[in-house]
Amino acid sequence: xxxxxxxxxxxxLTKSYGGIHAVRGVSFSLRAGEILALIGPNGAGKSTxxxxxxxxxxxxxxxxRLLGEEITGRKPREVWRLGVGRTFQITATFATMTVRExxxxxxxxxxxxxxxxxxxxxxxxxxxxxxxxELVGMGGYADxxxxxxxxxxxxxxxxxxxxxxQPKLLLMDEPTAGMAPRERVELMRLTARIAxxxxxxxxxxxxxxxxxxxxxxxILVLNRGTLIAEGSPAEVRGNPQVQAVxxxxxxxxxxxxxxGAST
Amino acid sequence: xxxxxxxxxxxxxxxxxxxxxxSGLSIIFGVTRIVNFAHGAFYMIGAYIAFTLTERxxxxxxxxxxxxxxxxxxxxxxxxxxxxxxxxxxxxxxLFQLLATFGLTLMVEDLVVLIWGPDDLVGRRAPGxxxxxxxxxxxxxxxxxxLIVLGPVVLGILWLLFQRTxxxxxxxxxTQDRDMVAALGVNQKWLFTSVFAVGVFLAALGGAxxxxxxxxHHAMDLRIIVEVFVVVxxxxxxxxxxxxxxxxxxxxxNAFGILIFPKISIILVFLVMAVVLIVRPWGLFxxxxxxxxxxxxxxxxxxxxxxxxxxxxALAALVIAAMLPLFAGNYLLTVASEIAIFVIFAVSLHxxxxxxxxxxxxxxxxxxLGAYGIAFLAKMAGLPMIVCLLLGPLLGCMGAxxxxxxxxxxSGVYFAMLTxxxxxxxxxxxxxWVNVTGGDNGILGLWPSSWAASPSRFYWxxxxxxxxxxVALRAMVFSPxxxxxxxxxxxxxxxxxxxxxxxxxxxxxxxxxxxxxGIGGALFAYLKGSVFPxxxxxSLSVDALVMxxxxxxxxxxxxxxxAIVYKALNIxxxxxxxxxxxxxxxxxxxIVVVFPKGIVGMLEMLAxxxxxxxxxxxxxxxKPIESAE
Numbered sequence: 001x002x003x004x005x006x007x008x009x010x011x012x013l014t015k016s017y018g019g020i021h022a023v024r025g026v027s028f029s030l031r032a033g034e035i036l037a038l039i040g041p042n043g044a045g046k047s048t049x050x051x052x053x054x055x056x057x058x059x060x061x062x063x064x065r066l067l068g069e070e071i072t073g074r075k076p077r078e079v080w081r082l083g084v085g086r087t088f089q090i091t092a093t094f095a096t097m098t099v100r101e102x103x104x105x106x107x108x109x110x111x112x113x114x115x116x117x118x119x120x121x122x123x124x125x126x127x128x129x130x131x132x133x134e135l136v137g138m139g140g141y142a143d144x145x146x147x148x149x150x151x152x153x154x155x156x157x158x159x160x161x162x163x164x165x166q167p168k169l170l171l172m173d174e175p176t177a178g179m180a181p182r183e184r185v186e187l188m189r190l191t192a193r194i195a196x197x198x199x200x201x202x203x204x205x206x207x208x209x210x211x212x213x214x215x216x217x218x219i220l221v222l223n224r225g226t227l228i229a230e231g232s233p234a235e236v237r238g239n240p241q242v243q244a245v246x247x248x249x250x251x252x253x254x255x256x257x258x259x260g261a262s263t
Numbered sequence: 264x265x266x267x268x269x270x271x272x273x274x275x276x277x278x279x280x281x282x283x284x285x286s287g288l289s290i291i292f293g294v295t296r297i298v299n300f301a302h303g304a305f306y307m308i309g310a311y312i313a314f315t316l317t318e319r320x321x322x323x324x325x326x327x328x329x330x331x332x333x334x335x336x337x338x339x340x341x342x343x344x345x346x347x348x349x350x351x352x353x354x355x356x357x358l359f360q361l362l363a364t365f366g367l368t369l370m371v372e373d374l375v376v377l378i379w380g381p382d383d384l385v386g387r388r389a390p391g392x393x394x395x396x397x398x399x400x401x402x403x404x405x406x407x408x409x410l411i412v413l414g415p416v417v418l419g420i421l422w423l424l425f426q427r428t429x430x431x432x433x434x435x436x437x438t439q440d441r442d443m444v445a446a447l448g449v450n451q452k453w454l455f456t457s458v459f460a461v462g463v464f465l466a467a468l469g470g471a472x473x474x475x476x477x478x479x480h481h482a483m484d485l486r487i488i489v490e491v492f493v494v495v496x497x498x499x500x501x502x503x504x505x506x507x508x509x510x511x512x513x514x515x516x517n518a519f520g521i522l523i524f525p526k527i528s529i530i531l532v533f534l535v536m537a538v539v540l541i542v543r544p545w546g547l548f549x550x551x552x553x554x555x556x557x558x559x560x561x562x563x564x565x566x567x568x569x570x571x572x573x574x575x576x577a578l579a580a581l582v583i584a585a586m587l588p589l590f591a592g593n594y595l596l597t598v599a600s601e602i603a604i605f606v607i608f609a610v611s612l613h614x615x616x617x618x619x620x621x622x623x624x625x626x627x628x629x630x631x632l633g634a635y636g637i638a639f640l641a642k643m644a645g646l647p648m649i650v651c652l653l654l655g656p657l658l659g660c661m662g663a664x665x666x667x668x669x670x671x672x673x674s675g676v677y678f679a680m681l682t683x684x685x686x687x688x689x690x691x692x693x694x695x696w697v698n699v700t701g702g703d704n705g706i707l708g709l710w711p712s713s714w715a716a717s718p719s720r721f722y723w724x725x726x727x728x729x730x731x732x733x734v735a736l737r738a739m740v741f742s743p744x745x746x747x748x749x750x751x752x753x754x755x756x757x758x759x760x761x762x763x764x765x766x767x768x769x770x771x772x773x774x775x776x777x778x779x780x781g782i783g784g785a786l787f788a789y790l791k792g793s794v795f796p797x798x799x800x801x802s803l804s805v806d807a808l809v810m811x812x813x814x815x816x817x818x819x820x821x822x823x824x825x826a827i828v829y830k831a832l833n834i835x836x837x838x839x840x841x842x843x844x845x846x847x848x849x850x851x852x853x854i855v856v857v858f859p860k861g862i863v864g865m866l867e868m869l870a871x872x873x874x875x876x877x878x879x880x881x882x883x884x885x886k887p888i889e890s891a892e
Contacts, residue, residue: 054760075759076759076760077759077760077761077762077763077764078762080760080761080762081762086760088756088757088760092754092756092757092760093753093754093757094749094750094753094754094757094758095753095754096565096566096749096752096753096817097565097746097749097750097753098565101565101746104746105746105747105750105758105761105763106761106762108743108746108747109747109761109762109763110761110762113743114743114744114747114763114764114768115743115744115747115768115771116742116743116744117739117742117744117775118738118739118742119742119743120568120741120742121741121742121743121745121746122567122568122741124743124746143565145564145565161757161761164761165761165762
């Protein structure tokens with residue numbers, strides 16, 4: 001290994017609300033092209049943790065570094081400019097605009113043309129918008145109003161928007177929540193393929209363990225604000241502490257369970 | 264010292280009525296999300312009916328019974344309005360409800376004159392509270408003392424109603440999340456109707472209780488509605504305690520403002536409101552508003568630039584409009600010039616409101632600033648018209664830059680209220696700074712240079728500028744900036760996540776919009792040959808809103824059509840009938856109920872339907888089936 005800094009380095013991240021420690025001393029790192037899952041039961045601090053990575057939320061203490069550069073406490077839009085794309089648990093898109101226009105907004109922002117008053121936005125970088133939409137399998141939907149899309153398609157659109165600034169890192173908060181089982185698998189395969197091809201690091205939170213164990217290179221397990229385990233899917237699955245946390249919810253992960261779940 | 268105490272008590276007494284009206288507005292908004300512009304009208308009807316009843320009924324019971332009966336009667340009117348009008352438009356865009364209640368206000372203004380005549384009516388004194396009490400040589404009317412006690416009593420009753428009754432619990436729940444309340448099986452229709460009835464009852468009671476203190480007249484609705492907006496915003500929408508505290512605060516500011524700053528007494532209240540909104544955007548006792556749930560399946564026709572054939576049609580319309588001087592007389596040309604100027608005004612608001620999602624309730628401020636800019640340059644600096652026209656709108660631009668900076672920190676109803684407050688501040692300055700602005704007398708004698716003096720030349724000038732402005736703003740809608748602006752309107756979260764600084768984008772849009780309005784105001788000053796504080800008054804701001812909404816707030820070209828229809832109708836009605844407000848108000852309500860998407864929105868919908876009817880099995884239908892399997 002070289003001494004080059006990792007894509008994302010998180011160190012001692014801490015946040016409390018009143019007397020509740022939502023996140024306590026979380027540290028981890030992420031390499032380019034690696035797919036890292038952040039899991040844990042409800043209320044474990046996943047979303048809080050996530051929001052602190054791109055400036056949606058401010059940590060009490062700790063550091064977030066992107067390629068060695070300190071980004072702790074920066075605004076989300078600044079973090080985005082440094083090459084971090086983000087999708088949301090509940091999709092956030094521009095509902096009155098078409099699918100292509102949604103992507104074009106991100107491209108306009110990436111091209112620093114936001115204050116261009118007299119250019120033509122409908123013609124703005126159509127080829128790139130088209131490529132991004134093709135990439136996520138939405139090429140045929142470019143002219144559809146975004147408000148008409150099915151939920152799974154909105155998730156794919158969000159992915160295209162998040163990829164518009166050629167990010168180094170993708171943050172995906174429950175990327176497959178609310179989707180049909182088959183759609184989940186498709187979306188994660190797509191994400192994984194794009195991540196490998198473009199060497200993008202992906203950090204995602206997820207409740208669906210099938211998705212997690214199939215696609216993650218590495219898994220972080222969060223419980224009550226602290227990391228209780230970290231490792232490959234196999235290691236995490238065999239970890240007694242993780243099993244204890246999850247057995248409380250009555251879930252068992254093995255191949256039999258998985259086949260049962262996808263019918 | 265005694266004098267100040269008396270002044271303080273007078274303030275408290277005024278607060279009682281204000282609190283009643285404001286709490287009613289607040290309750291209605293909290294549950295139905297309707298900003299009830301007609302609240303002042305209900306207050307006024309309450310006063311008029313109470314006047315009649317207390318005149319007819321005799322004795323102590325007659326007076327107090329008359330007051331309560333009046334409030335009940337108005338509450339019944341309120342129920343009818345809610346069932347016949349508002350129920351039809353709960354799902355229309357938020358501002359449409361405002362437009363409908365504004366139409367109602369217009370109608371009521373004419374109706375009360377029709378029924379009670381145009382003169383001020385002085386009501387009976389309250390039995391038992393006729394005299395005054397001596398307080399260290401100062402007189403306090405005993406009725407004031409009654410009102411001072413009444414305010415907290417009503418607050419207490421409302422508190423009990425909301426904390427201790429089942430109905431109150433439902434109202435509080437609906438204020439927090441009305442969709443959830445509906446999902447729990449509560450009959451929303453009747454909840455809304457009853458809430459509206461209670462709110463209207465409070466407004467009418469407030470009006471009825473005023474008759475021993477103040478003359479009843481047909482303009483009291485607008486005066487109270489502005490004050491009530493201020494109270495509700497300072498106190499926090501949906502908070503009764505907030506309404507009480509703010510009513511006291513505002514009344515005291517009025518009472519003492521006159522003593523301490525006689526010149527700027529009007530401004531004082533609005534300054535306090537502006538400060539409160541900036542420091543605590545949701546009011547002193549309000550809570551930050553949760554994002555409203557979007558109705559699923561709510562789609563807007565995607566905006567697109569005009570096709571080349573549509574461009575030709577627009578050009579043809581412009582050419583035809585330009586030929587008007589060939590066959591129209593001077594009067595008609597003056598009217599047409601005014602319409603062209605209002606197109607500029609409407610288009611400027613449309614850019615902010617439809618494209619940016621920021622509904623300014625005080626857009627006349629920038630229109631009027633442009634007009635005053637002309638007046639200063641032409642009368643004081645003596646500059647020629649062409650220079651004035653270029654520089655005058657800059658005053659609107661500067662006003663928009665200063666106020667816009669603060670206003671874009673807020674959104675939604677609070678943005679609307681803050682812009683209203685700013686407009687009132689500008690109006691007050693124009694009204695009270697007599698040395699510079701001439702106050703109520705305005706600035707007269709602004710005539711165009713000879714090259715634009717004849718009605719036909721001035722018309723061409725106005726038409727040309729209107730066309731230019733419309734084209735420029737339309738181009739901006741489809742510019743990268745326009746996309747960014749729409750993005751901030753559609754999703755603040757997503758636009759921030761793709762690197763857009765929403766506040767800066769919105770501020771820029773505000774300045775562009777304000778400057779454009781200033782251009783309209785500049786031309787207006789030359790058209791009328793004079794400038795008055797009315798040029799930045801509330802009714803002009805409301806005109807702008809109505810024009811945009813009438814055309815269709817979700818369309819790109821609605822503002823142009825809305826301005827032409829509304830202004831032409833307005834001018835024509837004023838010339839034809841004394842009851843122009845009645846007809847106009849009725850027309851507005853009809854439009855709202857029958858064409859909730861506005862004139863252009865309706866035309867687009869019809870065109871869309873025709874298109875959709877033809878290709879069977881369109882991909883739109885195929886998709887949901889595919890994903891459902």
